[in-house]
Amino acid sequence: MNAAELRDKTPDQLRDQLTQLKKEAFNLRFQQATSQLENTARMRAVKRDTARVMTILNEKAAEAAAPEA
Template sequence: MKATELQKFTDEELKQMLDDLKRKLMDLRFQLEMNKLTNTSQIKFVKRDIARIKTILRGRELGVRR
């Protein structure tokens, strides 16, 4: 998801999405270890989405608006 799309969500929605993505990342890592993950690039995309959400939340905390 793009950062501009994520900025439309409230802080609570973003925190919920962050929790969901962290769980998804954990599941993907388990699948990778069990050799059941066929598309390993999914891990990269989930990690990037987590970083985007954290960046937006931190920016709001500091009062930075773009």
């Protein structure tokens, strides 16, 4: 997932994506705690994707709140 793909999505789609990523992060943490996690690199990727989605959401919110002059 890259930022260009995310910028094309609506805020509602981004929120849904964020929810899915948070659920996946929870499941990965649970797998790690029970020593069942096979792909440890996926945790890092999910964290970064979550941050990326949140950044794009904040950009869109700031863009919408900015006064049009």
